[in-house]
Amino acid sequence: xxxxxxxxxxxxxxxxxxxxILEISLQDVPVVEPQPTQVVVRVEASPxxxxxxxxxxxxxxxxxxxxxxxxxxxLLTAPIDANVLRGLSAxxxxxxxxxxxxxGVVIAAGASEAAQALLGKTVAVTGGSTxxxxxxxxxxxxxxxxxxxxxxxxxxxxxxxxxxxxMVATMRHEGHTAIVHTAAASNLGQMLVKLCGEEQxxxxxxxxxxxxxxxxxxxxxxxxxxxxxxxxxxDLIDAVSATSASIGFDATxxxxxxxxxxxxxEAAAAKNATEYSRYGSTSHKxxxxxxxxxxxxxxxxxxxxxxWGVGGWLLTAFLQSVGPDEVSALRQRVxxxxxxxxxxxxxxxxxxxEALQPEAFSVYGRQASGEKYLITPHMT
Amino acid sequence: xxxxxxxxxxxxxxxxxxxxILEISLQDVPVVEPQPTQVVVRVEASPxxxxxxxxxxxxxxxxxxxxxxxxxxxLLTAPIDANVLRGLSAxxxxxxxxxxxxxGVVIAAGASEAAQALLGKTVAVTGGSTxxxxxxxxxxxxxxxxxxxxxxxxxxxxxxxxxxxxMVATMRHEGHTAIVHTAAASNLGQMLVKLCGEEQxxxxxxxxxxxxxxxxxxxxxxxxxxxxxxxxxxDLIDAVSATSASIGFDATxxxxxxxxxxxxxEAAAAKNATEYSRYGSTSHKxxxxxxxxxxxxxxxxxxxxxxWGVGGWLLTAFLQSVGPDEVSALRQRVxxxxxxxxxxxxxxxxxxxEALQPEAFSVYGRQASGEKYLITPHMT
Numbered sequence: 015x016x017x018x019x020x021x022x023x024x025x026x027x028x029x030x031x032x033x034x035i036l037e038i039s040l041q042d043v044p045v046v047e048p049q050p051t052q053v054v055v056r057v058e059a060s061p062x063x064x065x066x067x068x069x070x071x072x073x074x075x076x077x078x079x080x081x082x083x084x085x086x087x088x089l090l091t092a093p094i095d096a097n098v099l100r101g102l103s104a105x106x107x108x109x110x111x112x113x114x115x116x117x118g119v120v121i122a123a124g125a126s127e128a129a130q131a132l133l134g135k136t137v138a139v140t141g142g143s144t145x146x147x148x149x150x151x152x153x154x155x156x157x158x159x160x161x162x163x164x165x166x167x168x169x170x171x172x173x174x175x176x177x178x179x180x181m182v183a184t185m186r187h188e189g190h191t192a193i194v195h196t197a198a199a200s201n202l203g204q205m206l207v208k209l210c211g212e213e214q215x216x217x218x219x220x221x222x223x224x225x226x227x228x229x230x231x232x233x234x235x236x237x238x239x240x241x242x243x244x245x246x247x248x249d250l251i252d253a254v255s256a257t258s259a260s261i262g263f264d265a266t267x268x269x270x271x272x273x274x275x276x277x278x279x280e281a282a283a284a285k286n287a288t289e290y291s292r293y294g295s296t297s298h299k300x301x302x303x304x305x306x307x308x309x310x311x312x313x314x315x316x317x318x319x320x321x322w323g324v325g326g327w328l329l330t331a332f333l334q335s336v337g338p339d340e341v342s343a344l345r346q347r348v349x350x351x352x353x354x355x356x357x358x359x360x361x362x363x364x365x366x367x368e369a370l371q372p373e374a375f376s377v378y379g380r381q382a383s384g385e386k387y388l389i390t391p392h393m394t
Numbered sequence: 395x396x397x398x399x400x401x402x403x404x405x406x407x408x409x410x411x412x413x414x415i416l417e418i419s420l421q422d423v424p425v426v427e428p429q430p431t432q433v434v435v436r437v438e439a440s441p442x443x444x445x446x447x448x449x450x451x452x453x454x455x456x457x458x459x460x461x462x463x464x465x466x467x468x469l470l471t472a473p474i475d476a477n478v479l480r481g482l483s484a485x486x487x488x489x490x491x492x493x494x495x496x497x498g499v500v501i502a503a504g505a506s507e508a509a510q511a512l513l514g515k516t517v518a519v520t521g522g523s524t525x526x527x528x529x530x531x532x533x534x535x536x537x538x539x540x541x542x543x544x545x546x547x548x549x550x551x552x553x554x555x556x557x558x559x560x561m562v563a564t565m566r567h568e569g570h571t572a573i574v575h576t577a578a579a580s581n582l583g584q585m586l587v588k589l590c591g592e593e594q595x596x597x598x599x600x601x602x603x604x605x606x607x608x609x610x611x612x613x614x615x616x617x618x619x620x621x622x623x624x625x626x627x628x629d630l631i632d633a634v635s636a637t638s639a640s641i642g643f644d645a646t647x648x649x650x651x652x653x654x655x656x657x658x659x660e661a662a663a664a665k666n667a668t669e670y671s672r673y674g675s676t677s678h679k680x681x682x683x684x685x686x687x688x689x690x691x692x693x694x695x696x697x698x699x700x701x702w703g704v705g706g707w708l709l710t711a712f713l714q715s716v717g718p719d720e721v722s723a724l725r726q727r728v729x730x731x732x733x734x735x736x737x738x739x740x741x742x743x744x745x746x747x748e749a750l751q752p753e754a755f756s757v758y759g760r761q762a763s764g765e766k767y768l769i770t771p772h773m774t
Contacts, residue, residue, distance in 0.1 A: 068672050068673075069672045101697055104664070104671075267696060268696075273691075284484070291484075292448050292449045293448075293708055293710070294706075296711065303696070303700075304700075306696065311653075311693045311694055311695045311696070312693070312694040312696060313691045313692070313693055313694075314691055314692040314693075314694070314704075315691045316647060316648075316683070316686065316691070316692060316706075317481055319706065320683075320684075320706030320707065320708035320711070321706060321708070321711065322705055322706050323703055323704070323705035323706075324694075324703070324704045324705065325702055325703035325704065325705075326674075326696075326699065326700030326701060326702050326703075327700065328673055328700035328701070330673070331676065331700070331701065
């Protein structure tokens with residue numbers, strides 16, 4: 015059985031020219047015939063995650079972006095600063111598909127049993143190029159959704175849920191017992207509140223606006239610190255002391271938030287110290303930077319001794335480190351919790367063409383918590 | 395056998411008052427009777443290491459220091475900034491002895507066999523309070539020096555040699571094959587050049603002045619980059635590419651040197667990349683900050699992907715991590731190389747009283763490479 019499908023479909027592409035211009039456009043591309051272990055998915059929904067924006071916007075100055083052409087054949091262009099352009103040499107002139115994940119229906123399958131078993135099923139997919147109407151990909155990149163789950167509900171089944179699970183797993187693997195999380199009102203942050211509640215892992219949530227405190231409290235969050243409050247540092251020290259959190263995950267990256275978290279951890283450790291140590295406490299304090307909401311430099315005021323680490327954290331590297339069996343178990347857990355623990359909410363749904371319009375990218379490009387967009391490639 | 399020794403001896407003390415004044419003075423303190431596993435060492439030589447200065451100066455403004463009293467009963471005072479004082483609450487009002495290491499002769503010993511075996515021997519000691527004429531301490535903190543080694547030659551047998559060995563061990567343990575080192579013209583840096591030469595570990599040396607390049611080349615250093623040169627970044631990228639160094643040890647701490655090392659490692663990794671990765675290279679890049687020559691903030695310009703780490707590195711934590719047998723083997727290796735691989739040189743020898751005078755502390759307090767002082771507590 016193969017459902018009829020067209021020979022071509024729309025796909026969003028991002029290109030950086032050698033002159034330093036970002037060009038985002040829709041291309042009509044062939045739907046690739048499936049190999050034996052592949053399936054063809056009609057993509058119904060794909061989220062715009064912060065982790066998609068680097069590839070999509072290439073660090074261009076989106077405030078200076080302009081859109082030409084008709085709605086169906088729009089061309090978005092934006093200038094790229096020379097400093098940013100220097101880091102993009104490997105992608106110059108290449109028209110790149112975008113989109114880390116999505117969900118849809120399998121409309122054709124290769125000859126293998128694994129592929130055939132997915133035919134007609136609603137599935138979540140990962141592996142890139144999901145801002146497309148059709149996506150041909152290996153069954154390893156496909157997860158069948160429980161019966162009755164819609165593509166919209168399954169669109170964000172990989173990036174955020176596996177990141178939340180990865181944070182808890184990293185915490186355990188490195189011997190910590192509680193977590194500090196920033197940008198905690200995000201979809202990911204809300205998942206982490208629910209997940210840590212289930213796992214009984216104490217969680218210190220850092221949000222950027224007072225109204226976000228209430229959002230998280232309603233989900234059951236016990237510790238919420240608002241970085242815009244004048245009492246932020248003492249609130250943070252109190253929460254870190256109460257939870258003994260010694261690992262943090264920072265989506266911000268730039269500025270001094272990572273440093274403040276380490277300072278709070280050191281202050282909490284010093285409260286329990288019995289004697290003065292000129293080198294600071296001996297308990298290891300770790301913050302991982304997993305995003306770049308603030309693209310400025312990370313500024314570390316080293317008043318937290320020598321037992322500390324800061325580093326990058328990347329979902330793909332985490333998944334590789336735990337191996338395929340564990341990844342498979344984590345995926346299974348996500349599939350069962352897609353409408354509860356791992357549920358996502360979206361501000362707005364846009365077609366592929368609408369995603370290129372200023373009223374859309376000026377909002378989702380801001381990466382503000384609670385302004386998440388969903389692309390629905392077959393809506394017009 | 396016990397050699398006659400006086401009942402008291404001079405000891406240097408550092409005190410921070412609640413009013414925020416640093417007071418450094420000499421006290422006449424009792425020589426402690428040895429317990430069965432202890433020995434009494436007449437300290438003949440003790441280096442002023444950068445790692446001693448935190449405890450000694452307590453971050454005071456030494457440019458505003460003044461000295462009163464006679465040379466033999468001098469009192470050095472200096473103001474401490476309120477921000478710095480806040481981090482010193484655990485030591486307020488406590489008169490603390492200083493000095494991480496030194497060497498001398500065992501003049502009395504407790505009843506145990508291990509202690510008695512050291513009587514009359516020239517030994518190196520660690521464990522603090524070495525800016526003293528006499529030091530009573532456990533045999534575990536004492537290392538007998540090879541026959542004929544003078545206390546001056548053995549004065550720096552712990553901190554720098556074990557740090558150099560610790561860097562190479564950390565490199566191997568974490569799976570790297572070459573090292574980047576900053577402040578490389580220091581006594582420690584010169585040891586590391588010799589050690590890495592023996593161990594065939596490629597080493598990229600970063601120095602701060604052109605004349606230091608020649609100093610290191612004469613020791614056999616192959617890669618020396620001068621951070622004051624306009625071509626520093628391209629020199630560093632070339633050296634990191636040639637050596638495939640992916641771990642660095644930074645004595646500076648503040649400023650952007652740690653960030654520049656990570657940037658160079660990423661640029662070297664990108665040269666070998668076959669395709670564009672939006673998240674940077676997948677090879678892990680690590681820099682450890684083991685000193686604070688620049689006490690300003692560490693500024694990380696995150697243009698090096700997500701596979702990176704920055705952290706504190708402390709000798710005592712390293713020694714604990716490898717365990718007593720390995721520490722014992724490392725010490726043995728140091729003892730045999732004290733006049734070759736692990737030889738130290740000093741700009742000047744000063745008595746305890748002279749160490750408190752402006753013409754001394756204004757020089758050793760600068761922590762400039764090649765201006766290392768040795769305290770000789772029995773010289774007057």
